[in-house]
Amino acid sequence: MQWAGAGAVASLATKNGFAAKNAEKPDNKNTEHTFQLGLASYSTRKLSLDETLKIANRLGLKYLCLKSFHLPLDSTPVQIAQAAAKVKAAGIDLYGCGVVNMFKPAEVEQAFDYAKAAGMKVIVGVPAYDMLPMVNEKIKQYNICVAIHNHGPGDKLYPTPDVAYEKIKHLDRRIGLCIDISHTIRGGVDPARAAEEFADRLIDVHMNDVTAAEASWHTAEVGRGAIDIPEFLRTLVKIRYSGIVSFEYVKDPDNPLPGLAESVGYVRGVLAAI
């Protein structure tokens, strides 16, 4: 059983060989971390899947959270299997998808069938409140995690991790949070505090930065913005977070590689020094 819930991820990750890779990985030179770095393919939304995989490998990001631009949600099982095989052939773990809206039952069904066909462990999603009971049942049925993504002050469902946590804390432990740190700080919430407070349900992380801790925002390379990245990463180490930290670089959609590379370098530098 893989990813049987956020609370069990630490031990499972070790069994699945995540922790064993630490010694080989450039991002773990001086500090042993329990988590790995990945790519959220929203970053490469204007590029093809092939180009996305090339960029991920260029940057040594071995975990991919796929956005529908690269594999539409209504793809056939054969199309999904082909895409998953392509990712695997590139040496990359297609661990999840998203962000996926689940506003009605058919969308919930589709998301879980899609994730299962692709062999994904996590759906980063936005379920409507009245879909949560169905999502909860699907999680038990499919054994796939759902990580609710907060989208900041404009998001009527999940503006902050706090709101999301309140909605899911009584549900199956395999439903939890994908904390998007930029949207979190835009909502006036400290991402490090949220990660620590909701550690038991932290399933995924979107790594990015914003120029100011305000609702009106501009995206930035990680390290150039308002977020205290060292503090956030120290917190992930402290809580022994053992999922993936995926870069979701929003700037420069036509040519994301330079800013993404700078962001990845920054995070690895912080991890090497803390």
Added chain:
Amino acid sequence: MQWAGAGAVASLATKNGFAAKNAEKPDNKNTEHTFQLGLASYSTRKLSLDETLKIANRLGLKYLCLKSFHLPLDSTPVQIAQAAAKVKAAGIDLYGCGVVNMFKPAEVEQAFDYAKAAGMKVIVGVPAYDMLPMVNEKIKQYNICVAIHNHGPGDKLYPTPDVAYEKIKHLDRRIGLCIDISHTIRGGVDPARAAEEFADRLIDVHMNDVTAAEASWHTAEVGRGAIDIPEFLRTLVKIRYSGIVSFEYVKDPDNPLPGLAESVGYVRGVLAAI
């Protein structure tokens, strides 16, 4: 008097406004450093000066050490002035040039005239041993620093910072070292130890990385190689190094931006966390 010798750089840098810029710079968010990050244009040796300036600004590197690819050493004073004006117009400080060989008197003359015409404060150079007395006189005459660049085990003149220091320690304090950390570790010397031991003559730094601490080497993005970058940067902070740390990214000459961006991000991440 600018850059009146390595020992005096700290106070002069403050007078020249280097230290005052710290608060505005993205690379100094969490730690106040006395040094700044720059670009050695050997990194962009296959690109034009215009493209070099664009990349420097893209990465927020406001200090440039110009290689002759972008301004030949035999350029006329008018050509030199034009290039210097272009750099200034881009908002970048053309602080130095190099690496410049000075194997005979005419090359020493040319290097100092070139640097003076461009308004440079430092010549990163390789003077033949028998040119050192002449270089020493020129330094007094022009008030321009010379930073000797070590090139690793294959370099018959200056394989390590140690060898260079022995040759110049009795000369004017405005002659010192540009420690190239990759060539240093290739020579079996710890760059952090060298920086600390020769702090009084550390005038410039070339930041890069190599896959192994061996004479036979492959260049790498900073952070992916064998050098303990956090330890080296902690040492620069400790000795209150107040010159420039210039990225000399040797890989990918046709498209250096992604690897350079990753390297810059890594160093900024380390600086934010130490």
